[in-house]
Structures are given as structure tokens and as C-alpha cells.
Amino acid sequence: MTCSTFNPVTHVLFDMDGLILNTEELYTIAFQNILTPYGKEYTFELKLKLMGSQAHETAKKIVSELELPLTPEEFMAKSKIQFEQLFPDTQVLPGAKRLIEHFHKNNIPIGLATSSSKESYELKVNKHHQELFSLFPYKTMGSSDPEVKRGKPYPDIFLVAASRFPDKPKPEQCLVFEDAINGVKAARAAGMQVVMVPDPRIDTEQTKEATLVLKSLEEFKPELFGLPPFED
Template sequence: MAFNSVTHVLFDMDGLILNTEELYTEAFQNIVSRYGKNYTFELKLKLMGLQSLETAKMIVSELELPMTIEEFMEESNKQFKLLFPEAQLMPGAKRLIEHFHQNNVPIGLATSSSKDSYDLKVTKHHLQLFDLFPYKTFGSSDPEVKNGKPHPDIFLVSAKKFPGNPKPEQCLVFEDAVNGVTAAKAAGMQVVMVPDPRVPKELTNDATLVINSLLDFKPELFGLPPFKF
């Protein structure tokens, strides 16, 4: 396959750089099991990449939980404070981010998480790595991001933070979620998808490139500096 060369790169965070999608599943299951419900992977697929409020609304509605959206969010935050500080890096994430940084490729973080949620996930173990991102956009707390994924807002807002205002086609997005891929494509950007292996193959068709792990990514495919080893 032929891909178009890019100059700038945007990263999603949850499930791509950090294993936090597993932690979200644990947190939500801990809450819904009190009411005899299951947080299924089918439901998770619909939610991955959404902003916090949209996620809470959908879980309460789909599982018919006897609690308000505000109560669900409050309970979620209690779970997150326990689980998120121990988030681990996904395979290849550190290597790829450091590679782009060392080769002066402009990189930005485009996460649906709020700033508070980001701090919980990153501060204890991963601050040094995430400090390599000079530009960060937090979808759930940035007023410029009017609509969450699958809308393109977060990627368009993130790209505007780069000096020189690159065009969408100059930006490459890394994503793990179907909603994120849809958002990147809607923004006019190419997108590399690293899906959960349980995601049905037909739901990955919109991605420019699908790989099993960030360890499998070859930067030169998109005109970026190759690994030297």
C-alpha cells in the first residue's frame, strides 16, 4: 500500500500509549456489578474514545442503572483515583514517542480524557515521557473541543497548536478506538490503528493502516525518519 508523507503526528492516549482501557473496564465493572449488570466488550466498543460525560450517559442508559449520570461520574472518579496511578505503558509506545522527539518530528497528544484524569494516569510513573509532548489537548476539559470523538474536533484543535498551522493531510494520527479512527478520518488525516484484538476486523477498515502493536510501526512508510536499529 502507498501512504502519503506527513510532517506532524498526533497520539491518542488511552489504550494506545497507556493500558488504561483495561482500567476503565475494571472501574466500570466494579460499579455496575453492584446492580447485577455486566460491562460488556460490545458496550465498551461504542464508548471507546468518547468524552467523560458521554460515556457516563451511555452506560447509565444502556445498562438501565438506578443512578443519575452525576452519581455514576462520582463513583467512577473514586475508582479512577484507585486504579489510574498504576497505569502501564503499552508495547512500543515509549520507543516511538522518544524516536519522534529525537528526530524533531512535531508530536501532540489528543486525548478525550480530562486534565484531572490525565494527571492521575501520568504523574506517578510517566511524567518524563509525556513531557516530550509540547502540545496536549484534553477533550473532556478543553472548551475548544465542542464535540467528542467520533467528531473531528479534537484532532483539528490539536493540529492548530502546532507552529506553522499544518494542514490536516500533513498530520498522522495514532489511535486504538473505532470512534477515534472515525474522528481522524473526518478531520482529513491519515490514521494508524492499533486495535484491541477483540475488535471485529470489519470495524478497522476505515484506518489507513492497522498494526498489532506500536512496535510494528515503520515511520518511513509515511515519510518520517526510520528507526536506526
Template structure:
């Protein structure tokens, strides 16, 4: 568990990212991007993926096409990415500690939700083996297909929309967000929420400094530190 630079505050509601945090999908995205770039005789680098972690589909396609110079349109890239992910994401595993934590919070009647940049089709595919698990959440906000989410992460929109849909209408400071990406942490911080980051081990430590707490795995999380019932 990391050192913390600011005191922790008690919270009432919890919001989870999905890709790379609840489900082990980042390995599939990495392979999908690698396959697409290979078609254009370009080499994929891990640093590319680390820059777009947590971003919505439009931002990702702009990064590869406009920034990296992939010789295709945004629509062509998106279509190829969707096809690759349809093939690769048939069976995603739950990340270590995720099941135990989510089931514990649900049992303790702590309001929990998911705020993911995925769209409906992508979400359905990645979660098809885990339908009972995702029924434990009060609600799920899909950033790429939800009309209320105007801007994707690192904007705060998805977290504010997610918080507004809890029946108890928590203030942003009453929410704790779990994320694996710097973009997600930035968005949650901008929303005024505390953040727990479980980053990719390859991520530069400098990119984790904005999080309230940094963990190697969800297995390390101690709910009582934020005023939640202990395991």
C-alpha cells in the first residue's frame, strides 16, 4: 500500500472503473492495437496504451490516427478495434480481489456503481461470463453510449453522472472512485472525489501521484480506512 499525502475522509458511495480494474481486459486491448498497427507495417509500443488508458472510443481513435499517423480514418480504426475486441474479449477474467470487495460492499448495503468508458456492445461482450457479478451494482454508466456523458475521461462528466444516479444523491466528496488509469484518476479528482488507484505495473510512478491511495491489487484494500465496514 502506498504512502498517503492527505488524510482520508469517510465516504458513503463507491464507484468502480471496469477495464483493467474489475475485469482483466487491458491485455486484449494491447493485442488488438498491436494487430491493427501491424496491418499498416507500424510497431505497437506499450507506452501508447498507457497514454490512452481509461479514454473513450473517440479519443482512442484520434490518438492512433491523428497523433500516431495510422493511415486510416477514425471510423475504419474504430471498426477494426471493435472487430478485434469482439474476437479477443470473449472470456475476460475478474481481477484479483474484485469479487471479494464488491460482494462485501453489496452485502453491507454500501451503494456501488460502475463508471466505464465502454459502450453498450463492448460492455455486453466483456461481461457475458460475469452477469451475476455485475447485477451486484446499483447502476452502470457506459461513457461511450450514455447521452448524459458529454465528455469522456479525463473530464469529470462520467463520475458526476454516475453519482447523480444513486438514490441517496451523494455529494462528490462522499464518493470513492477505484481506477487503474491516470485519465480516470484525473477525471475523478476533477469531480471532487477521493481516488484509489490500482495501476498497471509498467506505469511510471509519476503518473500515480494524483491518487488519494495507490495499491498493487484490490486485495490490499482496507474498507475501514474510508469509514466503510471492514471485511
């Protein structure tokens, strides 16, 4: 793709799970731990349907699709126990720290737009990553935020997140970073350009809605979208 393919932006929104932190693989472990006693498998196909969903939506879909003898509330309670064990030791994915720090240093307004709840966010961030996430002055946590009525693939979270910037940018002024198909659909529905860093198992046909697809955030060139380039 050439530079002319992209429109310049002024504001940036980041998803968190599977993009900044390696939590998507931890969700897989957590859910499989819950499902194993019932003889069920958390397949990658099911995971793709759920990535980006709010917590209650995820629980409802897993219980329904796998016909579990649990209520969504019971599934969420079991999930919480798993998350408390797994999430405190999350790791930052390649390129994420450098990119966030670069935008911060160059005074590019950045916001976090995660489907996680506040409680889940704190489990993932508080032990090791508070300094990095303190660089986000605006955080929208979809599963806890009353303004975010619907989860991804609906545009709600990105529209709410953009509205929290003091200068209220238009959707076309915002660039979204995502890893999930549902997240890309949500960003496009919000009228925003979106850079996707998909799980390598995702079929390329399913990444076509993204403005730009990368293997890693390490590959991103800010100048493609009119943002300050890296100095090194």
C-alpha cells in the first residue's frame, strides 16, 4: 500500500487485549480450564466470534453455544477465579510500549478502548504495567462503562472513547489499533481507519475490512497516517 491509501489522523485509540497485552491467550487458558470438566472445548472458531465482546456477552454466548449446565452469571463467577490467577502476570506484546511512548512523547492524543471491565483491567495492569498505562489519559472500559451500550462489532466503544478527548475529534480524525475481527468491524462502523494486528491463524479474507494489516506493532510507520515518524 502507498501513503495515498491512508488519510491523516490526529487522535489514536488502542484496544488492549491481544494488542497491547498477551491476554487473549490467557482468556483461552481460563475458559478451557472451566470447560474441561464438562467435556467441552474452547475452539479458535468460537474464540473469533467472541473477541471484543463485553464480559456478559461472552459468558452468554459460551454457555449457549456449548450448551453448558450453567447460567451466564455462574460462568462469569468461574471466570473471575481463573482471571485472578492468570491476569496479574500479563506481558506487553512486541512494539506496543515503543508506539504508546512515541505518541505520548509527541503529544498525540491517545485513548484506551477496551471491552474489559474496570476490575479485569486492574488485574491485568496493576502488578506490572501501571507506568505504561498511565500514559493513557482517557480510558474507556466497555464492560463497566454505562455509556457503552453494546460491545464490538458495534461502534459504541470507539465513539464513546473519541468523545472523551477534550477537543472532540470527528471519527475520521481517529485511528484505531485492533487485533480482533469484531474490533475492526466496530472501528469501521464508527467511521474510523483501523490498523489490525491479527492472530496469525485468522484467515486473510477476514482481515479485509482493516485499513492496514500488520504482523506486529513493530512494523507500524506513523508517518503513513500523517503522524510523527520514529526518530531512530
